[in-house]
Amino acid sequence: MARKFFVGGNWKCNGTTEEVKKIVSTLNEGQVPPPDVVEVVVSPPFVFLPLVKNLLRPDFHVAAQNCWVKKGGAFTGEVSAEMLVNLGIPWVILGHSERRQILNETNEFVGEKVAYALSKGLKVIACVGETLEQRESGTTVEVVAAQTKAIAERVSNWADVVLAYEPVWAIGTGKVATPAQAQEVHFELRKWFHANISPEVAATIRIIYGGSVNGANSKELAVQPDVDGFLVGGASLKPEFIDIIKSAEVKKSA
Numbered sequence: 001m002a003r004k005f006f007v008g009g010n011w012k013c014n015g016t017t018e019e020v021k022k023i024v025s026t027l028n029e030g031q032v033p034p035p036d037v038v039e040v041v042v043s044p045p046f047v048f049l050p051l052v053k054n055l056l057r058p059d060f061h062v063a064a065q066n067c068w069v070k071k072g073g074a075f076t077g078e079v080s081a082e083m084l085v086n087l088g089i090p091w092v093i094l095g096h097s098e099r100r101q102i103l104n105e106t107n108e109f110v111g112e113k114v115a116y117a118l119s120k121g122l123k124v125i126a127c128v129g130e131t132l133e134q135r136e137s138g139t140t141v142e143v144v145a146a147q148t149k150a151i152a153e154r155v156s157n158w159a160d161v162v163l164a165y166e167p168v169w170a171i172g173t174g175k176v177a178t179p180a181q182a183q184e185v186h187f188e189l190r191k192w193f194h195a196n197i198s199p200e201v202a203a204t205i206r207i208i209y210g211g212s213v214n215g216a217n218s219k220e221l222a223v224q225p226d227v228d229g230f231l232v233g234g235a236s237l238k239p240e241f242i243d244i245i246k247s248a249e250v251k252k253s254a
């Protein structure tokens with residue numbers, strides 16, 4: 001059962017209108033494998049979502065970088081899942097480590113966000129990952145399993161979820177996980193789904209890797225059997241994002 005390769009571009013809190021238009025025109029001109037081989041989703045800041053959605057080629061899709069945990073209302077500064085649905089935004093990234101760490105989002109809060117977003121019809125890129133300290137103390141698998149469990153306790157249908165394994169020590173550091181390190185955690189996560197959810201979900205859920213992915217290292221990561229794509233930060237703002245998307249071809253022939 002083939003899992004379609006997935007490449008997400010997380011633009012984080014970057015860009016001006018002019019810069020965003022430039023990135024989109026680079027993407028629109030890029031020669032990439034067809035949509036039956038790779039699914040491409042880019043995630044601009046909220047304020048640029050309508051612009052990007054309007055300008056972006058139709059085979060690429062957009063994601064928000066966050067949304068509120070429940071129905072909108074008196075929550076100053078938040079953006080609700082309903083608003084994203086209203087704008088025709090199909091995807092949302094939830095539980096990114098920058099939000100877990102800087103904004104203190106807990107495993108439970110992230111789990112609630114994922115469940116609410118799915119209930120409104122959004123598709124979710126849910127992020128998990130350990131800190132360097134946790135890796136060095138040997139608790140990586142425990143940490144990502146606990147983060148996944150907090151989602152699993154609130155979610156019953158995994159069809160619209162992509163799980164992004166993003167070791168915190170690899171994000172924005174240029175210190176990419178080795179293919180073996182990535183594969184090991186992806187394998188353990190799939191094993192966790194097999195034991196705790198179902199063999200079917202374990203076989204079908206896409207587990208993507210994030211953390212200093214670039215045009216030079218994406219191919220060797222892509223061929224790992226349990227790596228189903230990438231969530232890319234810094235390099236998603238550059239033309240090399242096209243090369244990362246192309247690594248789906250390597251996967252296809254692997």
Ligand code: PGA
Binds near residue numbers: 010211212231233234
């Ligand atoms: P990076 O970010 O590619 O810049 O390391 C990845 C992410 O945070 O999703």
